[in-house]
Amino acid sequence: MSTEAFPKTARLLNARDYKPVFDHSRYKVSNKHFLFLATASQxxxxxxxxxxxxxxxxxxxxxxxxxxxxxxxxxxxxxxxxLIDIVVLARKDADKLPPVELRSMINKLIDDIITREARDTKEKDKKATRQQETLHK
Known part of the structure; x- marks a missing residue:
């Protein structure tokens, strides 16, 4: 199976799936046309x-x-x-964007979420390493 497929398991399907993202979103990235919310996923x-x-x-x-x-x-x-769940909310006039600009904007927002999550993971790893070092001293 292709790694670029979009199966049902890659979608939030019901309110139970959406609720944690709305209630405990760890990352919020937005611009005039979209709001992306994301949180860690199980x-x-x-x-x-x-x-x-x-x-x-x-x-x-x-x-x-x-x-x-x-x-x-x-x-x-x-x-x-x-491994995060992302909810995308479209804002007013998001439909007015030309296709090229729309793709560019979406790609930038996704890249921003990836960057933020990577930065947070790196900081957590550093913190865990420091804690391990202090425990072994």
Whole structure:
């Protein structure tokens, strides 16, 4: 099976999956058009959930276009994404972006989350190493 597939196990499917991300989001990355929330996951792979409100994006065609672009970006990045659950909320006028700009913006936000998580993991590892050193002295 391809590592770039997008199976059901890579998606947040119900309220029980979304709730921890909304309640305990560890990372928040945003711009004018999107808000990405992320938290550590107990799943075996990174997962994504999309919240594209009809209030912000009234036309179904545009909502579906955004969802396709978000899923595709996640699918292509998932090999680099750590074990986290990500919820993406689209803001008003996100559907007005040209396709190239939309892809670029989504990629930047995903890269920001990956960078933040890597930085936090590195800091945790350093802290754990220091604690181990003090215990062995």
């Amino acid at each position: 799943a075996r792979r990174p997962r994504i959930g999309l919240v594209i409100a009809k209030k912000h994006i009234p036309k179904a065609v545009q909502r579906n276009r955004l969802k396709r672009a978000l899923r595709e970006a996640f699918r292509l990045h998932q090999a680099n994404i750590p």
